[in-house]
Amino acid sequence: MSTPVIIVNLKLYAESAGQKAVEIAKQAQEVQRETGVTFGIAPSMLDAWVVAQAVEIPVYAQHVDPVEPGAWTGHVSPKLLKEYGLAGSLVNHSEKRLKLADISKVVSALKEEGLTSIVCAGNPRETLAVAALEPKAVAFEPPELIGTGISVSKARPEAVTETVELVRSHHPGVTVICGAGVSTGEDVKRALELGVDGVLLASAVAKSPNPKKKMEELAAGARSVLKQ
Amino acid sequence: MSTPVIIVNLKLYAESAGQKAVEIAKQAQEVQRETGVTFGIAPSMLDAWVVAQAVEIPVYAQHVDPVEPGAWTGHVSPKLLKEYGLAGSLVNHSEKRLKLADISKVVSALKEEGLTSIVCAGNPRETLAVAALEPKAVAFEPPELIGTGISVSKARPEAVTETVELVRSHHPGVTVICGAGVSTGEDVKRALELGVDGVLLASAVAKSPNPKKKMEELAAGARSVLKQ
Amino acid sequence: MSTPVIIVNLKLYAESAGQKAVEIAKQAQEVQRETGVTFGIAPSMLDAWVVAQAVEIPVYAQHVDPVEPGAWTGHVSPKLLKEYGLAGSLVNHSEKRLKLADISKVVSALKEEGLTSIVCAGNPRETLAVAALEPKAVAFEPPELIGTGISVSKARPEAVTETVELVRSHHPGVTVICGAGVSTGEDVKRALELGVDGVLLASAVAKSPNPKKKMEELAAGARSVLKQ
Amino acid sequence: MSTPVIIVNLKLYAESAGQKAVEIAKQAQEVQRETGVTFGIAPSMLDAWVVAQAVEIPVYAQHVDPVEPGAWTGHVSPKLLKEYGLAGSLVNHSEKRLKLADISKVVSALKEEGLTSIVCAGNPRETLAVAALEPKAVAFEPPELIGTGISVSKARPEAVTETVELVRSHHPGVTVICGAGVSTGEDVKRALELGVDGVLLASAVAKSPNPKKKMEELAAGARSVLKQ
Numbered sequence: 001m002s003t004p005v006i007i008v009n010l011k012l013y014a015e016s017a018g019q020k021a022v023e024i025a026k027q028a029q030e031v032q033r034e035t036g037v038t039f040g041i042a043p044s045m046l047d048a049w050v051v052a053q054a055v056e057i058p059v060y061a062q063h064v065d066p067v068e069p070g071a072w073t074g075h076v077s078p079k080l081l082k083e084y085g086l087a088g089s090l091v092n093h094s095e096k097r098l099k100l101a102d103i104s105k106v107v108s109a110l111k112e113e114g115l116t117s118i119v120c121a122g123n124p125r126e127t128l129a130v131a132a133l134e135p136k137a138v139a140f141e142p143p144e145l146i147g148t149g150i151s152v153s154k155a156r157p158e159a160v161t162e163t164v165e166l167v168r169s170h171h172p173g174v175t176v177i178c179g180a181g182v183s184t185g186e187d188v189k190r191a192l193e194l195g196v197d198g199v200l201l202a203s204a205v206a207k208s209p210n211p212k213k214k215m216e217e218l219a220a221g222a223r224s225v226l227k228q
Numbered sequence: 229m230s231t232p233v234i235i236v237n238l239k240l241y242a243e244s245a246g247q248k249a250v251e252i253a254k255q256a257q258e259v260q261r262e263t264g265v266t267f268g269i270a271p272s273m274l275d276a277w278v279v280a281q282a283v284e285i286p287v288y289a290q291h292v293d294p295v296e297p298g299a300w301t302g303h304v305s306p307k308l309l310k311e312y313g314l315a316g317s318l319v320n321h322s323e324k325r326l327k328l329a330d331i332s333k334v335v336s337a338l339k340e341e342g343l344t345s346i347v348c349a350g351n352p353r354e355t356l357a358v359a360a361l362e363p364k365a366v367a368f369e370p371p372e373l374i375g376t377g378i379s380v381s382k383a384r385p386e387a388v389t390e391t392v393e394l395v396r397s398h399h400p401g402v403t404v405i406c407g408a409g410v411s412t413g414e415d416v417k418r419a420l421e422l423g424v425d426g427v428l429l430a431s432a433v434a435k436s437p438n439p440k441k442k443m444e445e446l447a448a449g450a451r452s453v454l455k456q
Numbered sequence: 457m458s459t460p461v462i463i464v465n466l467k468l469y470a471e472s473a474g475q476k477a478v479e480i481a482k483q484a485q486e487v488q489r490e491t492g493v494t495f496g497i498a499p500s501m502l503d504a505w506v507v508a509q510a511v512e513i514p515v516y517a518q519h520v521d522p523v524e525p526g527a528w529t530g531h532v533s534p535k536l537l538k539e540y541g542l543a544g545s546l547v548n549h550s551e552k553r554l555k556l557a558d559i560s561k562v563v564s565a566l567k568e569e570g571l572t573s574i575v576c577a578g579n580p581r582e583t584l585a586v587a588a589l590e591p592k593a594v595a596f597e598p599p600e601l602i603g604t605g606i607s608v609s610k611a612r613p614e615a616v617t618e619t620v621e622l623v624r625s626h627h628p629g630v631t632v633i634c635g636a637g638v639s640t641g642e643d644v645k646r647a648l649e650l651g652v653d654g655v656l657l658a659s660a661v662a663k664s665p666n667p668k669k670k671m672e673e674l675a676a677g678a679r680s681v682l683k684q
Numbered sequence: 685m686s687t688p689v690i691i692v693n694l695k696l697y698a699e700s701a702g703q704k705a706v707e708i709a710k711q712a713q714e715v716q717r718e719t720g721v722t723f724g725i726a727p728s729m730l731d732a733w734v735v736a737q738a739v740e741i742p743v744y745a746q747h748v749d750p751v752e753p754g755a756w757t758g759h760v761s762p763k764l765l766k767e768y769g770l771a772g773s774l775v776n777h778s779e780k781r782l783k784l785a786d787i788s789k790v791v792s793a794l795k796e797e798g799l800t801s802i803v804c805a806g807n808p809r810e811t812l813a814v815a816a817l818e819p820k821a822v823a824f825e826p827p828e829l830i831g832t833g834i835s836v837s838k839a840r841p842e843a844v845t846e847t848v849e850l851v852r853s854h855h856p857g858v859t860v861i862c863g864a865g866v867s868t869g870e871d872v873k874r875a876l877e878l879g880v881d882g883v884l885l886a887s888a889v890a891k892s893p894n895p896k897k898k899m900e901e902l903a904a905g906a907r908s909v910l911k912q
Contacts, residue, residue: 012300018277018311045273045304046289046312049246061274063302071375071431072240074291074324076273083246084274092784096302100776100784104810126788129816132854133809147299170816170854203299320556328548328556332582354560357588360626361581398588398626468756474733474767501729501760502745502768505702517730519758527831527887528696530747530780532729539702540730552758603755659755 004222005198007040016206021047027212035219058087066105078109088116094143107135124163137175145180151187152180164195185221192225232450233426235268244434249275255440263447286315294333306337316344322371335363352391365403373408379415380408392423413449420453460678461654463496472662477503483668491675505540514543522561534565544572550599563591580619593631601636607643608636620651641677648681688906689882691724700890705731711896719903733768742771750789762793772800778827808847821859829864835871836864848879869905876909
């Protein structure tokens with residue numbers, strides 16, 4: 001992952017499903033080209049293949065199951081993601097919490113395939129715990145701020161700093177991201193100033209009347225830190 | 229559902245993922261046109277949108293969550309299936325068992341959208357239980373026979389008959405399907421002779437070296453009953 | 457089950473844990489002796505054995521897992537309940553929802569042991585679904601009223617009536633109970649007038665400053681219907 | 685925890701349920717008094733209270749839920765364990781795997797109560813992950829060896845060593861235990877020689893025709909290391 005990174009989770013919003021997911025992904029790619037800030041996009045399961053065909057920026061599954069391809073009705077396998085052009089997967093998002101044993105299996109399976117795992121966790125100690133599995137990236141997101149528009153970087157700066165310090169001192173190879181309530185360019189700027197390598201956000205873009213403009217604002221926030 | 233119905237679950241087999249799912253769906257459509265036997269196809273989450281764009285026969289999700297569109301990372305909503313051209317969903321498959329309260333929510337949500345629910349269950353009494361929720365269809369599949377190639381219609385004919393009688397006497401409007409181990413035209417013929425409206429099967433087609441030929445055999449088995 | 461029945465679920469309230477569970481159970485037994493109204497009590501897992509040793513009225517587990525005795529750390533088996541003097545178990549309570557396949561296994565296992573299963577469900581159709589498994593009893597409890605003090609028998613009388621009619625017409629051998637918000641003698645009276653065989657309740661007794669007096673009030677409500 | 689520690693998980697074996705759990709616990713206490721080796725015992729939910737009343741050695745729950753006391757039918761709360769004389773709980777056993785977020789909540793809640801958490805994990809990295817939550821102890825148990833009688837200390841010595849090194853270097857305050865297949869005094873000796881502070885075992889004692897004699901053998905194995 002080149003940093004700073006902005007990862008847009010499209011969740012299961014009606015506002016960002018189907019063709020709208022494709023459009024937002026294309027806009028993210030344009031903003032990346034215009035600004036040099038790296039974007040990634042996580043569309044819903046039903047959208048992931050079509051979105052991955054439409055853009056060159058990394059597209060992540062929102063979830064993947066700890067299973068091999070086979071007789072697994074209703075599941076998604078890490079081993080098949082490449083076939084769809086996907087770059088990896090979010091893992092253990094606050095809205096799709098997993099058993100630790102399954103996080104562990106999924107991270108290993110993604111690593112074997114050369115794919116990216118971005119493992120979410122709800123507090124600094126939990127984030128250190130998932131970092132111990134040595135995924136590509138961890139994302140600290142306090143669940144109580146998700147979807148509120150109150151940014152973790154403003155509301156819980158000390159927890160972001162603690163997370164960065166814990167992960168960097170124990171597992172220096174792991175990328176650290178934060179999220180929850182990140183909504184403005186200023187929120188992104190503050191987050192990067194606290195030491196993270198990127199941000200994970202959803203509704204601010206997915207439910208925006210003008211997602212491209214919002215992503216430009218977020219990218220500008222990121223660039224303002226780089227220039228310093 | 230016009231009957232007899234043959235529903236092909238592509239599960240998460242590597243042999244039936246991605247473009248291969250599209251091909252099998254197109255072949256199912258051809259066999260339907262050639263034989264008049266109704267086919268339905270249930271591709272994996274990642275394949276469902278593309279498959280539904282490629283064919284006119286009904287395409288079903290393999291699973292759907294009891295949630296509205298919104299902040300549900302890693303989930304699929306009944307309310308959004310139409311947007312992808314899907315006809316409905318399998319529910320409570322043996323490899324994706326659900327809480328009863330969630331089966332109930334999903335069946336109601338699919339019904340509100342005018343979509344088809346095919347609710348699986350593992351024995352005659354459980355099948356009667358899901359029929360009480362008045363989905364479009366119920367599918368009796370003894371888990372111990374799934375994937376064995378030993379057909380429920382040969383190995384457990386009395387359980388198929390019991391299921392048909394229980395569901396028809398209590399909930400006559402509900403379509404009754406059976407599955408597990410259904411592999412040959414003869415298996416389909418026997419199942420229909422036992423009184424079901426259709427069959428649900430997977431590996432016999434999905435892992436076949438020649439899926440089209442296998443589906444032609446299955447359709448011929450179905451037609452032999454109609455002619456009697 | 458002799459009717460009318462009043463089943464007191466002690467949940468995991470601090471007010472009804474440990475020795476307090478034993479006391480409430482003894483009081484329930486006294487009220488039964490005084491009034492002739494049948495009481496049952498469902499203490500927490502940690503209390504069940506001691507409570508069952510202390511009283512002769514039926515003591516139910518709050519939950520039981522679909523497993524045989526064996527290598528099942530942290531589980532409870534239907535096959536072992538008798539050894540503790542338990543009369544059976546609540547199954548699929550709104551606070552411990554189960555997969556349909558597991559409800560089915562647990563009901564069968566309890567039946568094999570000659571034990572009572574009281575299977576909860578959240579609406580009339582779900583209650584009919586669990587009745588199809590032919591447990592000893594079903595309990596209709598709309599989850600939105602649980603713990604509110606607003607009785608299902610006052611707030612949703614038509615749903616209680618619908619449940620009674622559905623279950624009695626399809627599965628006449630199954631006892632029908634209702635619950636959620638049942639708090640007063642009047643609530644019990646109305647519930648029985650709607651045709652149920654008993655009520656399931658929790659906080660009104662478990663969190664009462666005087667559980668015995670509250671149970672006497674509930675029993676009086678039940679008796680007022682018998683006398684009519 | 686004074687070390688070396690031998691923790692006996694009674695699971696849900698018919699051979700170690702009810703009064704037999706009480707007997708085994710009393711025998712463990714006698715062996716501790718005779719040998720000076722510390723024993724702990726983890727009976728099933730239904731047995732825990734009675735066992736804890738019967739002995740002075742630490743008695744652990746086999747599982748505890750991430751909930752406060754309250755309206756939680758079928759659950760067990762960390763906040764209430766003390767009331768039953770319990771010393772703490774096993775957490776995330778291979779037969780009762782938890783979501784990471786729930787392991788985290790349970791460890792914090794037990795710590796707040798001054799109770800012991802013994803968190804299980806299936807490989808060295810997962811064990812490091814749970815150690816990051818700073819429980820009292822972690823237990824490395826490869827699931828494929830559990831119940832086999834083939835001891836982790838013989839079959840996977842390098843994994844035990846790796847676990848000890850990982851946990852001690854990152855989280856030196858955390859006690860390290862190993863388990864899976866530990867069956868003889870020799871197995872205990874080898875485990876302690878690999879650097880762990882204790883062992884977790886089940887069937888070798890719980891299903892033994894003579895549990896006391898087996899525990900004496902295990903204690904002798906532990907003592908042989910101390911003397912070196």
